[in-house]
Structure formats: C-alpha cells, structure tokens
Amino acid sequence: MRREDSAIDPKSPQASNDYVIRVFDEPGAIDAARWNELLAAQPSATPFMRHEYLLALHESASAVAATGWLPQFLCVFDGATLIAACPLYLKEHSYGEYVFDWAWADAYQHHGLHYYPKLLDAVPFTPVPGPRLLATDQTGRRLLLRAMQQLAREGELSSAHLLFLDDADQQAARDEGWMMRSTVQFHWTQRDAEPSSDFAGLLASLQRDKRKKIQQERRRVAEAGVSFTELQGAQIGADDWDFFYRCYAQTYREHGSTPYLTRDFFARMAATMPEHWLLFIAWRGGRRIAASLICIDPRQRAAFGRYWGAVEHVPCLHFEACYYRPLAWCIANGYARFEGGAQGEHKMARGLLPVQTWSAHWLAHPQFAQAVGDFLAREGAGVADYLSELNERRPFKAGD
Numbered sequence: 001m002r003r004e005d006s007a008i009d010p011k012s013p014q015a016s017n018d019y020v021i022r023v024f025d026e027p028g029a030i031d032a033a034r035w036n037e038l039l040a041a042q043p044s045a046t047p048f049m050r051h052e053y054l055l056a057l058h059e060s061a062s063a064v065a066a067t068g069w070l071p072q073f074l075c076v077f078d079g080a081t082l083i084a085a086c087p088l089y090l091k092e093h094s095y096g097e098y099v100f101d102w103a104w105a106d107a108y109q110h111h112g113l114h115y116y117p118k119l120l121d122a123v124p125f126t127p128v129p130g131p132r133l134l135a136t137d138q139t140g141r142r143l144l145l146r147a148m149q150q151l152a153r154e155g156e157l158s159s160a161h162l163l164f165l166d167d168a169d170q171q172a173a174r175d176e177g178w179m180m181r182s183t184v185q186f187h188w189t190q191r192d193a194e195p196s197s198d199f200a201g202l203l204a205s206l207q208r209d210k211r212k213k214i215q216q217e218r219r220r221v222a223e224a225g226v227s228f229t230e231l232q233g234a235q236i237g238a239d240d241w242d243f244f245y246r247c248y249a250q251t252y253r254e255h256g257s258t259p260y261l262t263r264d265f266f267a268r269m270a271a272t273m274p275e276h277w278l279l280f281i282a283w284r285g286g287r288r289i290a291a292s293l294i295c296i297d298p299r300q301r302a303a304f305g306r307y308w309g310a311v312e313h314v315p316c317l318h319f320e321a322c323y324y325r326p327l328a329w330c331i332a333n334g335y336a337r338f339e340g341g342a343q344g345e346h347k348m349a350r351g352l353l354p355v356q357t358w359s360a361h362w363l364a365h366p367q368f369a370q371a372v373g374d375f376l377a378r379e380g381a382g383v384a385d386y387l388s389e390l391n392e393r394r395p396f397k398a399g400d
Contacts, residue, residue, distance in 0.1 A: 018078070023072050023073070024073040026058060042134065044166040047273060047276045047297055048123045056269060060265035071089060086121045089120045089122070095260075099161075113368075115158045119160040121160070122164070127341060132163070133172060138175070141172035162178075178362050179363075180358055181376050184343075184387060185357050186353065187355045202327065214319075214324065220315055221316050225284050226320070228282055230329070249309070251309035276295055277295060289311055289317075290308075290314075292308045292322050300337075303329070303337070305338065305341050354387055361376075
C-alpha cells in the first residue's frame, strides 16, 4: 500500500525537479536492494537500518499498528528511482524509544490537547546512533524533513521526531530549524595510539580500583562454576535461539512487562541477517543458565550490546555476559567499537566512555514549540555539565 503526494516545498532548492513523495504503510512494498544501497552510502551505516531488519520488525508483529507503531515509511522518488527514504512511524505512545518525552505529552493533555499520535523517524526498540535520513546528499535529507513536516500538518499531528541521529542528519535537522536534544550513552573504543592486544591489556590500562573490581567480579562468576560457549552466525541453531528467547522473555517478566520483540523476529534475523549476530551462552552444572546476544557489524568493525536474560541468578553474571565477554571478543577480533546501549553510568567503570547522542524535534503548536525549546536549552546545559563531570572521572590511567 502507498500514498502519493506532491509534498515538496516550492522554496526547496531542488523545486524544479519532478520529485514524488510516497508513503508506504508496510516496508515490504519498498525495493529492498535500493533501500540497502542508500544505507550503504552512509558513512555511519548500521545493520539496524537494513531493510531486512525493519521488515522483520514489521512481519513479526513487533512494530505494527497493534503495538502502537504504524509504519508510514517515507520515500522520495526522482522518476522511478528511489533517492531518499526514512523509517517513519505514526506513534500512539512513547514506549520503545529511549528518548523520553512523557512530560511533553502530559503538558499537552493538561492543556486539553492531544500529543499522540506523533510522527517518529527511528528504529523501533533500538537506541543505536546512525543514519535515519537515507539520502545521497543534504538536499535529500532536507526534502525528507520537509515532507515529514507536511505530513504532520496534513494529519493535524502534534509533532515529528528523529532519534539517535548521525552527524549528517543532525546538520540537516539544524539547517531546517528543528530543535535538538542530547543524551549520553557509554561506548568502548579501541585506542589508536596504544591499542589493547587482549582483555588483559584493557584491564592494565584501567585505574587500579577499577581493574580490581572487574577481576573480582569475573572471579565470582568463575568460582560459581559458570563457563561460556560462543556462537556466531550460522552456528546459532534454532534450539539456541529458543533458549536465548526464553532468557530474554524471563528478564521482561521479572520487571513486570512484556518483551517488545517476538520470537518470530529473531527467527527472521537468523534467516536473513545471520552474519550480524553473536551469542554468548552461560553454563553451570551442565545446564544453560543465561544468554547475551550481541549485534556485530564486520564492515564498521563495531559491536552492539543488545539483549540479555538469565533463568538462574549468579552474582555478577550480567557484567560477564554483557560487557567482559563481548569486550574480549571485540579486541580478539579486531573490532574498534563496542556500544553498550542506552543509559548506564555503571558501564564507565568497565571501560566504556561517555558519548553524546542526538535527537531532533519539530512541534506544530507555536507556544508549545517555544516552551519545549526553552526546556531543551536548560536540559542541554545540564547534559554538557554532566559530560564534563563524567570525563573528569575517566576510568583509565592518566595519559590513556
């Protein structure tokens, strides 16, 4: 299904071209090869923006209208050629986004206005920075942003948002006058000047108290009789995926919630993107007790901590499965970056350093836009202070 509009602002620098905007309510209707070509052209491309990943979210019923994610994928065509695109959703809530705007929704409600539905350009349930506006240049990115604003106006929607943007998207959003918001994540990056040759080398670069704490945590796991197996790509069998999902769902149940992702989503990942997955399974007494699933990107030499769960509690097992094993794997396999996911200042003591991430926001209501802009200015100053404070507490030895 698709809807066609002539949604190009006449003031566009490329208004003389005969562009066509199409809105698709299912990603399967979009040419997968062309989508992935546009993605591959982005310097910061990640596997999470691949057509296969977004299609799996939809076809597995993980990100669909019934779960509050109505696809409205936005595509710009020059004739028959797709020249720009983004994964756009009509959202009925703010779950699964990791950039929190609940207070904005409450303010709208307090004034008798509707904040939902809103437009959202994001990868559902995936707080990983990267491209969100797939285009070959800034003109294409700005066309997408203008089309999003027009869709929001035509639908009488409150707002439009882009989450976890790369540098090019940030610049396009700023150029279009969108409001910018920053948050903090924690990433490990291999040192260029003196790279760690193994995990012991990484430990040696840390301050003594941090190093001792990690050694103690790893010792507790080993003394509890826990060992690990490591499976990559096609080595991960259906039974392994089943066990992982049992652990993943158990973690959600323990927090009184329901998993965002269905078992079918991971079946589709195994079928269409196996080369991007690395699974650590923890064993004790001949039984599997926990699993940690990591996404890997051989092209970018980057890894992303994603999902975890356990069916048996062992102190410090989470740190071993989700940080120490993946970090050791990254170093051994020549990977340069490991992203630990959203939030989590505790990650810093384990060698992951603070990184500023960005989102962009456009609100239709002028007074609310002004109020949110004032809020973001104050919040941004606080984030800058927080980053400065964190960088003063880096876990590495002086000079590293």
